[in-house]
Amino acid sequence: MFPEIKITKTTTPKQKPVAGQPLPFGRNFSDHMFVMDYVRGEGWINPRIVPYAPFEIDPAAMVFHYGQAVFEGMKAYKCEDGTINLFRPSCNFERMNNSNDRLVIPEVDVDFCVHATKMLVDIDKDWIPSGKGESLYIRPFVIATDPFLGVRASDTYKFFILLSPSGAYYAHGIKPVKIYVEDTYVRAVRGGTGFTKCAGNYACSLIAQTIAHDKGYEQVLWLDGVEQKYIEEVGAMNIMFVIDGKLVTPSIAAGSILPGITRRSCIEIAKSMGMEVEERKISIEEVIEAGKSGRMQECFGCGTAAVVSPVGELKYEDTVITINNGEIGPITQKFYDTITGIQSGKVEDTYNWVVKV
Numbered sequence: 352m353f354p355e356i357k358i359t360k361t362t363t364p365k366q367k368p369v370a371g372q373p374l375p376f377g378r379n380f381s382d383h384m385f386v387m388d389y390v391r392g393e394g395w396i397n398p399r400i401v402p403y404a405p406f407e408i409d410p411a412a413m414v415f416h417y418g419q420a421v422f423e424g425m426k427a428y429k430c431e432d433g434t435i436n437l438f439r440p441s442c443n444f445e446r447m448n449n450s451n452d453r454l455v456i457p458e459v460d461v462d463f464c465v466h467a468t469k470m471l472v473d474i475d476k477d478w479i480p481s482g483k484g485e486s487l488y489i490r491p492f493v494i495a496t497d498p499f500l501g502v503r504a505s506d507t508y509k510f511f512i513l514l515s516p517s518g519a520y521y522a523h524g525i526k527p528v529k530i531y532v533e534d535t536y537v538r539a540v541r542g543g544t545g546f547t548k549c550a551g552n553y554a555c556s557l558i559a560q561t562i563a564h565d566k567g568y569e570q571v572l573w574l575d576g577v578e579q580k581y582i583e584e585v586g587a588m589n590i591m592f593v594i595d596g597k598l599v600t601p602s603i604a605a606g607s608i609l610p611g612i613t614r615r616s617c618i619e620i621a622k623s624m625g626m627e628v629e630e631r632k633i634s635i636e637e638v639i640e641a642g643k644s645g646r647m648q649e650c651f652g653c654g655t656a657a658v659v660s661p662v663g664e665l666k667y668e669d670t671v672i673t674i675n676n677g678e679i680g681p682i683t684q685k686f687y688d689t690i691t692g693i694q695s696g697k698v699e700d701t702y703n704w705v706v707k708v
């Protein structure tokens with residue numbers, strides 16, 4: 352029922368990362384990649400799996416000039432019984448279509464993309480690492496390829512899926528991170544592209560991240576783009592607070608925050624544990640106050656790459672608050688264990704989130 356995917360296998364397989372050695376995030380790539388092309392009038396054509404390699408592209412390609420590019424991020428996990436799990440992969444391609452719509456990129460067929468992902472992962476299954484915290488990071492992306500310098504939507508695109516055997520996003524694993532609350536730059540505004548995974552969102556965040564790194568902070572916590580008063584999200588994660596025993600997280604209704612699949616999963620897990628969840632506006636003042644008064648018990652970021660990452664310290668202007676003595680708290684640990692347990696097949700998937708390759 353799906354278009355045929357033409358497969359060309361590599362004749363020169365690469366050296367795989369050595370098990371037991373530290374495995375960085377996103378630096379190694381498997382032997383193959385999935386590619387398809389879009390031509391206006393013809394749709395998405397020529398789906399193929401080919402050896403991973405550099406490719407030629409016209410220097411006038413529109414992606415280089417006007418940034419018409421979107422991406423996704425998900426993972427494949429090797430289970431102890433040898434089977435391979437994907438985690439809610441349709442959600443990623445549905446979100447990619449939301450990004451595509453916003454950037455005037457043609458939509459992809461969600462079911463076909465999941466099928467292509469499964470085929471690619473199956474071909475390169477020996478690249479899935481199985482050390483603690485390790486997985487095969489999957490990076491689908493689309494770029495505009497018309498060689499044209501006028502500003503308009505491209506008529507041609509390329510879609511790729513890359514596979515990268517990866518360790519933890521933060522080299523120190525699940526140790527709490529220190530986060531800098533950004534009070535100068537903003538990432539997104541209502542009506543903008545905050546809800547998408549477009550390349551430009553990340554390009555414009557680099558300056559704040561660079562400054563925060565120089566000050567000894569791992570990540571930036573963004574405030575809203577209008578009043579710089581309300582919490583939005585972290586550079587590569589959504590943010591969650593445990594305040595008075597409730598799970599509190601910024602509402603995504605204004606469209607300035609990425610609707611994270613891990614965020615959605617945490618909310619569903621919290622509700623099924625009987626924990627009260629509030630998706631609402633939450634001001635930085637409220638967070639500082641709750642931190643100082645002890646009403647905020649825990650804080651964590653959540654995302655595919657970072658999984659569930661405890662926040663041990665928040666710095667806002669001249670105020671520094673330490674959360675849960677800079678240690679991971681029991682609720683954060685519970686989310687981490689449940690999500691990684693379901694992903695790796697060690698915890699029963701009562702939610703039907705896992706898709707087997």
Ligand code: PLP
Nearest residue numbers: 587588589609611612613654655
């Ligand atoms: N927010 C941003 C800006 C991200 O880049 C990510 C990562 O994809 C997330 C949140 C978390 O989203 P997800 O849980 O779908 O990976």
Ligand code: COI
Nearest residue numbers: 424425587654655656657
């Ligand atoms: C992810 O969590 O998949 C991301 O895309 C985050 C980051 C590496 C940009």
